[in-house]
Amino acid sequence: MNTLTKIRTPIILINFKTYQEGTGKKALELAKKAENVSLETDVCVAVAPQFTDISPIAHSTSIPVFAQHIDPIKYGSFTGHILAESIKEAGAIGTLINHSERQLKLADIDATIKKTKELNLISIVCANNPSVSAAIAALEPNMTAVEPPELIGTGIPVSKAKPEVVTNTVKLIKQINPKVVVLCGAGITTGKDVAAALKLGTEGVLVASGIVKAKDPYKVLLKFAENIHTH
Amino acid sequence: MNTLTKIRTPIILINFKTYQEGTGKKALELAKKAENVSLETDVCVAVAPQFTDISPIAHSTSIPVFAQHIDPIKYGSFTGHILAESIKEAGAIGTLINHSERQLKLADIDATIKKTKELNLISIVCANNPSVSAAIAALEPNMTAVEPPELIGTGIPVSKAKPEVVTNTVKLIKQINPKVVVLCGAGITTGKDVAAALKLGTEGVLVASGIVKAKDPYKVLLKFAENIHTH
Amino acid sequence: MNTLTKIRTPIILINFKTYQEGTGKKALELAKKAENVSLETDVCVAVAPQFTDISPIAHSTSIPVFAQHIDPIKYGSFTGHILAESIKEAGAIGTLINHSERQLKLADIDATIKKTKELNLISIVCANNPSVSAAIAALEPNMTAVEPPELIGTGIPVSKAKPEVVTNTVKLIKQINPKVVVLCGAGITTGKDVAAALKLGTEGVLVASGIVKAKDPYKVLLKFAENIHTH
Amino acid sequence: MNTLTKIRTPIILINFKTYQEGTGKKALELAKKAENVSLETDVCVAVAPQFTDISPIAHSTSIPVFAQHIDPIKYGSFTGHILAESIKEAGAIGTLINHSERQLKLADIDATIKKTKELNLISIVCANNPSVSAAIAALEPNMTAVEPPELIGTGIPVSKAKPEVVTNTVKLIKQINPKVVVLCGAGITTGKDVAAALKLGTEGVLVASGIVKAKDPYKVLLKFAENIHTH
Numbered sequence: 001m002n003t004l005t006k007i008r009t010p011i012i013l014i015n016f017k018t019y020q021e022g023t024g025k026k027a028l029e030l031a032k033k034a035e036n037v038s039l040e041t042d043v044c045v046a047v048a049p050q051f052t053d054i055s056p057i058a059h060s061t062s063i064p065v066f067a068q069h070i071d072p073i074k075y076g077s078f079t080g081h082i083l084a085e086s087i088k089e090a091g092a093i094g095t096l097i098n099h100s101e102r103q104l105k106l107a108d109i110d111a112t113i114k115k116t117k118e119l120n121l122i123s124i125v126c127a128n129n130p131s132v133s134a135a136i137a138a139l140e141p142n143m144t145a146v147e148p149p150e151l152i153g154t155g156i157p158v159s160k161a162k163p164e165v166v167t168n169t170v171k172l173i174k175q176i177n178p179k180v181v182v183l184c185g186a187g188i189t190t191g192k193d194v195a196a197a198l199k200l201g202t203e204g205v206l207v208a209s210g211i212v213k214a215k216d217p218y219k220v221l222l223k224f225a226e227n228i229h230t231h
Numbered sequence: 232m233n234t235l236t237k238i239r240t241p242i243i244l245i246n247f248k249t250y251q252e253g254t255g256k257k258a259l260e261l262a263k264k265a266e267n268v269s270l271e272t273d274v275c276v277a278v279a280p281q282f283t284d285i286s287p288i289a290h291s292t293s294i295p296v297f298a299q300h301i302d303p304i305k306y307g308s309f310t311g312h313i314l315a316e317s318i319k320e321a322g323a324i325g326t327l328i329n330h331s332e333r334q335l336k337l338a339d340i341d342a343t344i345k346k347t348k349e350l351n352l353i354s355i356v357c358a359n360n361p362s363v364s365a366a367i368a369a370l371e372p373n374m375t376a377v378e379p380p381e382l383i384g385t386g387i388p389v390s391k392a393k394p395e396v397v398t399n400t401v402k403l404i405k406q407i408n409p410k411v412v413v414l415c416g417a418g419i420t421t422g423k424d425v426a427a428a429l430k431l432g433t434e435g436v437l438v439a440s441g442i443v444k445a446k447d448p449y450k451v452l453l454k455f456a457e458n459i460h461t462h
Numbered sequence: 463m464n465t466l467t468k469i470r471t472p473i474i475l476i477n478f479k480t481y482q483e484g485t486g487k488k489a490l491e492l493a494k495k496a497e498n499v500s501l502e503t504d505v506c507v508a509v510a511p512q513f514t515d516i517s518p519i520a521h522s523t524s525i526p527v528f529a530q531h532i533d534p535i536k537y538g539s540f541t542g543h544i545l546a547e548s549i550k551e552a553g554a555i556g557t558l559i560n561h562s563e564r565q566l567k568l569a570d571i572d573a574t575i576k577k578t579k580e581l582n583l584i585s586i587v588c589a590n591n592p593s594v595s596a597a598i599a600a601l602e603p604n605m606t607a608v609e610p611p612e613l614i615g616t617g618i619p620v621s622k623a624k625p626e627v628v629t630n631t632v633k634l635i636k637q638i639n640p641k642v643v644v645l646c647g648a649g650i651t652t653g654k655d656v657a658a659a660l661k662l663g664t665e666g667v668l669v670a671s672g673i674v675k676a677k678d679p680y681k682v683l684l685k686f687a688e689n690i691h692t693h
Numbered sequence: 694m695n696t697l698t699k700i701r702t703p704i705i706l707i708n709f710k711t712y713q714e715g716t717g718k719k720a721l722e723l724a725k726k727a728e729n730v731s732l733e734t735d736v737c738v739a740v741a742p743q744f745t746d747i748s749p750i751a752h753s754t755s756i757p758v759f760a761q762h763i764d765p766i767k768y769g770s771f772t773g774h775i776l777a778e779s780i781k782e783a784g785a786i787g788t789l790i791n792h793s794e795r796q797l798k799l800a801d802i803d804a805t806i807k808k809t810k811e812l813n814l815i816s817i818v819c820a821n822n823p824s825v826s827a828a829i830a831a832l833e834p835n836m837t838a839v840e841p842p843e844l845i846g847t848g849i850p851v852s853k854a855k856p857e858v859v860t861n862t863v864k865l866i867k868q869i870n871p872k873v874v875v876l877c878g879a880g881i882t883t884g885k886d887v888a889a890a891l892k893l894g895t896e897g898v899l900v901a902s903g904i905v906k907a908k909d910p911y912k913v914l915l916k917f918a919e920n921i922h923t924h
Binding site for chain 1: 246248249250251254255256279281282283284285286287299300304305306307308309310311312313314316317318320321327330331332333383384439440
Binding site for chain 3: 098100103104105106107108109110127128129131132134135136137138139140172176
């Protein structure tokens with residue numbers, strides 16, 4: 001099976017960041033809950049844990065695993081950097097690129113996208129606004145996730161606070177490169193937020209604290225998945 | 232057992248960098264060879280693989296594992312960064328800091344050293360010359376590894392090409408903080424280079440391509456270990 | 463007079479970098495030679511000196527002056543950074559952005575372009591290849607300069623070594639945003655190289671060592687300008 | 694006259710940052726006010742304006758001018774970077790290094806200090822705490838300015854809120870390198886704060902908003918200078 005077939009849209013991608021609730025043993029437990037929701041609802045749920053947790057999660061679950069970042073490097077002398085080949089061999093099927101907390105130079109975004117294509121990894125490139133999303137679309141990644149940084153972690157959903165950011169992003173991206181899948185994120189904490197995001201033209205959400213730091217991540221994620229169904 | 236007791240000097244620390252011969256399955260094989268040499272010779276050998284390989288190596292061998300880098304962060308919103316807690320939970324007992332290929336701002340070196348102390352991780356901070364080594368000693372890490380960057384990967388051993396760099400480093404560090412263990416690196420490929428490094432006052436070596444890219448890493452590493460014994 | 467009317471295409475933009483021949487008093491002398499060529503040939507020649515030399519050159523010549531870089535900041539606490547307002551008040555009419563030797567994160571390129579628009583400064587954003595050029599075009603700068611980094615400073619002109627880089631850049635940019643003026647650079651040292659660059663569809667060249675480090679910069683620049691005329 | 698003789702301790706160094714009140718024409722006016730206070734009180738006052746303002750201020754006043762930052766580079770291909778030679782030729786007699794808003798990698802602090810020595814420029818290296826100050830002292834700069842970043846711009850003086858930061862810094866620095874002049878900064882807005890800083894063992898203050906954003910900078914600075922006298 002091609003790695004690209006392991007995921008489908010609409011998609012819920014959970015970014016574990018470096019939250020305590022998403023580190024080590026807890027990361028594995030969280031990934032298993034995500035796997036359960038995915039199996040029960042038949043909605044595509046993927047996780048982006050820390051680098052050290054990719055291998056344990058990929059080997060103990062069937063859930064699609066993404067890295068949170070890769071560096072624009074090849075095999076060689078790059079101590080302390082993130083090699084695309086290493087996250088692939090550990091079991092990741094793709095990676096976030098240019099998250100607002102780990103931004104890259106433009107030429108490095110281009111280089112990392114090209115690298116993911118060579119390795120048959122899925123690229124999800126983050127953008128902070130519509131014009132940056134349009135620029136990214138010109139680089140031909142698989143997906144773009146637009147997240148206004150001022151809303152990240154606030155619980156104020158982008159789909160409600162700034163719906164025009166999402167619709168403008170979708171419009172601009174489709175003009176430049178209609179093949180790019182558009183996700184949105186920032187402030188998404190309820191099933192309704194997910195439904196609203198899809199209604200605005202996206203094909204999924206990038207979520208972090210809304211799930212990872214929820215009192216009952218399984219329950220909240222289940223609501224997310226159900227709202228994708230009823231959408 | 233305290234993690235600090237898992238290592239002792241003189242020490243051979245092998246940095247796997249992002250070499251193909253030190254990635255994924257090959258990283259695990261290489262770590263097992265290092266473990267064998269350590270068990271056979273009773274010389275302390277440690278490895279610093281990529282982040283994704285820490286967990287597999289720590290769980291399949293008894294060799295001390297170091298990370299190649301950590302970021303000056305705590306639990307939270309730091310997508311794509313390296314959390315000290317995550318490398319510890321994956322099985323690392325310490326970390327390289329400020330390798331010449333992954334340099335940090337001064338305040339971040341200070342913060343990461345303090346973080347390793349809180350977590351009972353061993354800090355090995357890299358320096359490019361004696362004055363930088365002295366500055367690092369003032370920050371009270373466990374070890375400093377001096378490596379003139381122009382010799383890294385050349386096969387020209389620092390102990391031969393620039394012995395004064397090593398002796399000046401040892402002298403300056405001992406003046407400022409005699410508790411800091413001094414290692415040296417760059418260009419070390421033979422057992423003789425290791426013996427020379429110890430003779431100059433160091434308590435071990437940081438080696439990368441000399442072992443990782445050797446035709447027979449086991450054989451070369453065995454020579455390293457034997458030269459530590461006869462020293 | 464609007465600052466935008468101070469320049470016209472085709473344009474020769476000379477980047478002084480931090481060359482000794484383009485620093486301080488020598489920078490001013492070089493700018494005066496460039497001004498002479500411009501006045502004699504009626505070809506638009508502009509200069510991009512170091513920040514410290516913007517004010518002296520802008521006050522002693524009539525040549526259009528660009529900064530080599532600005533930071534994505536506003537008035538405030540940004541010690542050591544480059545404020546767009548400061549380069550404007552010193553006399554610059556625009557700025558290079560994202561030169562291969564001073565690359566920016568994607569969101570910062572977007573922010574600096576927006577800042578130049580607010581201040582009526584001309585933005586010239588550098589790119590290393592056609593796909594990056596396309597991404598930049600989506601951000602709506604005034605100009606893009608494509609320079610394959612492997613040719614910079616070599617004397618091997620991009621127009622000869624990699625003409626397809628230039629023609630593909632022109633094609634992609636015009637698809638996304640036909641208003642963006644395309645320049646090219648890297649390895650340009652003769653009038654013929656300039657003519658070739660225009661023939662490939664560009665509206666000017668970005669040149670550095672080819673002029674700044676020439677034995678007789680006036681003479682070489684005169685050839686550049688003449689080849690723009692005969693084009 | 695040697696540039697080092699142009700300044701003496703105790704010293705008041707005013708960092709103009711990128712404040713609107715310290716940019717362009719206003720920067721020159723502010724520097725003239727500082728010059729007046731210095732002439733009237735015979736206290737050493739120096740200014741650190743933006744790069745573009747070094748030349749105008751150095752040519753229109755007699756006040757010692759510092760850059761806010763230099764890069765660890767030499768003459769060559771470093772577009773957009775700050776060359777020590779360029780700030781010297783523009784009229785600066787020294788530079789801040791590693792300000793908390795423009796931090797450098799450790800090896801680059803070492804390289805820039807060495808560069809200032811070659812060029813007979815005065816180095817003032819900033820530190821965020823006592824251990825970092827100690828590390829800097831090992832690199833042998835002319836001066837160190839300790840500024841707890843959490844107090845910068847608050848109006849809460851370090852000399853009052855964290856006197857132990859200042860006294861510990863003085864103690865550690867004098868142990869490692871007694872020749873290093875110690876300044877302190879952060880939150881200093883009144884003459885009393887200056888007197889307190891000197892009482893804690895420093896030889897001057899680094900101040901920014903306390904002067905630059907004061908309603909009447911001349912008046913506040915005069916108080917600063919008078920408190921140095923009565924100290």
